[in-house]
Amino acid sequence: MDDLAQRLRTALGDDAVSVDPGVRRTASTDWAHMSPVLTARLPAGLADVVAFPADPGQLARAVALAHDAGVPVTPRGKGTGNYGQAIPLRDGLVVDLTRARRVLDVGAGWVTAEAGTPFVTLEAAARATGQELAMFPSTVGSTLGGFLAGGAGGTGSIENGWLWSGFVTALDVVPCTGAEELVHLAGPDTGPLLHAYGTSGVIATATVRLRPRRDWTALFASFDRWTDAVAAGLALMASLAPVPRLVSVDEPGIVAALPADPGIPRGRTSLRAIVDTGVLTAARQAVTAAGGVVEEVRAGGAGLLTSLSFNHATHRVQKTRPGLAHLQVGAPALVERADEVRALLPGALLHLDGLGGPDGPEFVGLLLTRYTGEEALRGAMDALRGIGVHVSDPHTWELAEPLDDVRRAAARYDPAGLLNPGKLPAAVPARPVG
Incomplete structure (x- = not known):
C-alpha cells in the first residue's frame, strides 16, 4: 500500500492522495446508518488510501495503478447513497471523484459532464441554454457518477421514469484491467453500468438527457x-x-x-x-x-x-x-x-x-x-x-437481481474482481434438470 500511495502521488500530485486517518474514515462512509441493520454491521471497511483524480485521465491512471498492485478500488461521489454503496468492504483504494467536476458540453437535449459534477451545477448549465435536466436526485448536491452508479429515480421521474429509461445516452468508463483507457459506451450498452455500484466499471463522464426549460x-x-x-x-x-x-x-x-x-x-x-x-x-x-x-x-x-x-x-x-x-x-x-x-x-x-x-x-x-x-x-x-x-430491500449493500448483464460487464471490465468487491453477489448455479 505504501508503494501504491507513492505511485499515486507521482501520477496525480501530492495533494491528490491521502492516507490521513480522518480522510480515510470519511471516504469509507455513506448514509447506510439510516438502516438499523447496516448500522449494526458498520464500520465494514476502511480505505487504506484515498485518491482525488481531477479528470478522467487521472482516474484511468489511478485505477490502472491499483490493478497492477492487486488492490481493490471503490469509486465514490459525495457519499449520499443509503445502502453502503461507497463503503470499501475490502479496504484498499477509494477513488473520490468530486474534483472531476467539469461540464464538458451542452447540446440540444443533452449535457456531458465529468462524474464528479454536482447536479446543481448540471441544472444551472442546462437552464442557461433554455433547458433543464430530465431527472435529478432529491439530494441535489449528489454527483452525476454517484447517482448513475447508485441511484434509481428522483425529481422528474413522473415524466421520464427511472435512470435506465433513456436518461443516460452515453458513458466513458474506466475498466480495471491494467489498461489505462476510457471505454465509450452508448445507448443500451450503458445499462450494465447503471445502479451497479461501480462493480462493472468506473464512470468517468456521462451524457444525460435534457428537456425544454419550464417555469x-x-x-x-x-x-x-x-x-x-x-x-x-x-x-x-x-x-x-x-x-x-x-x-x-x-x-x-x-x-x-x-x-x-x-x-x-x-x-x-x-x-x-x-x-x-x-x-x-x-x-x-x-x-x-x-x-x-x-x-x-x-x-x-x-x-x-x-x-x-x-x-x-x-x-x-x-x-x-x-x-x-x-x-x-x-x-x-x-x-x-x-x-x-x-x-x-x-x-x-x-x-x-x-x-x-x-x-x-x-x-x-x-x-x-x-x-x-x-x-x-x-x-x-x-x-x-x-x-x-x-x-x-434498503438494508443490504449487495446489488439485487437481475444481474446477468452486470456480471457480464464485470467479467469484461473487471476480470480480477477488484471493483467495489462484496457488492456484486455471485451467480447461483442453475440446478441440473432431471
Whole structure:
C-alpha cells in the first residue's frame, strides 16, 4: 500500500492522495446508518488510501495503478447513497471523484459532464441554454457518477421514469484491467453500468438527457383524509400537461417531522407538487375536487419540495422518532390495498412520491415501521410482497437481481474482481434438470 500511495502521488500530485486517518474514515462512509441493520454491521471497511483524480485521465491512471498492485478500488461521489454503496468492504483504494467536476458540453437535449459534477451545477448549465435536466436526485448536491452508479429515480421521474429509461445516452468508463483507457459506451450498452455500484466499471463522464426549460412552481395542499390526497396526486400526474416534476404525499405522522411551514399544516395529510405555472388553475381544481385545500402556491419553492421527497422523509422522521426502520415499497397494491398494508404493520408511517411507468403514473413510497430486529423486518417484507406490494430491500449493500448483464460487464471490465468487491453477489448455479 505504501508503494501504491507513492505511485499515486507521482501520477496525480501530492495533494491528490491521502492516507490521513480522518480522510480515510470519511471516504469509507455513506448514509447506510439510516438502516438499523447496516448500522449494526458498520464500520465494514476502511480505505487504506484515498485518491482525488481531477479528470478522467487521472482516474484511468489511478485505477490502472491499483490493478497492477492487486488492490481493490471503490469509486465514490459525495457519499449520499443509503445502502453502503461507497463503503470499501475490502479496504484498499477509494477513488473520490468530486474534483472531476467539469461540464464538458451542452447540446440540444443533452449535457456531458465529468462524474464528479454536482447536479446543481448540471441544472444551472442546462437552464442557461433554455433547458433543464430530465431527472435529478432529491439530494441535489449528489454527483452525476454517484447517482448513475447508485441511484434509481428522483425529481422528474413522473415524466421520464427511472435512470435506465433513456436518461443516460452515453458513458466513458474506466475498466480495471491494467489498461489505462476510457471505454465509450452508448445507448443500451450503458445499462450494465447503471445502479451497479461501480462493480462493472468506473464512470468517468456521462451524457444525460435534457428537456425544454419550464417555469416550475411549488403547490402546497392539505387534506383531511389520506385517500383523498392520494386520489388528488394521481389526478395531478395523469391529467396535467406538462406533467408535474414531483408529487409527494405525507400522512400526519410524517408531517410532524417536517420543517414548520405555513404550506404544511400539522395534523393533516400533506400533498406537495412541483407544477408548471401554466397549469396552476387545473392543479388547484384537481386538489379541491378531491376535497383538499390549496394552502399556498409559492414561486421558487421547488427546492424545498425536492428536499422533502424520497429518503429525505426517512431521515427527518428518524431524527424525531428513533427506532424506526424504512422499507422501499411500490406497485399499485401499495395504495389500492392500503388498509391491508397498515394491518400488516400497525403504526407504520407512509411517504409517497410519484413515478411514471409503462402503465401510467403511480406512487412509490417509504414505509417507516418500528424496528424489532432483522428477522421481523424480513418477515414484514415477505408479507407485503404476499399482497402484491413491491419491496426493495434498503438494508443490504449487495446489488439485487437481475444481474446477468452486470456480471457480464464485470467479467469484461473487471476480470480480477477488484471493483467495489462484496457488492456484486455471485451467480447461483442453475440446478441440473432431471
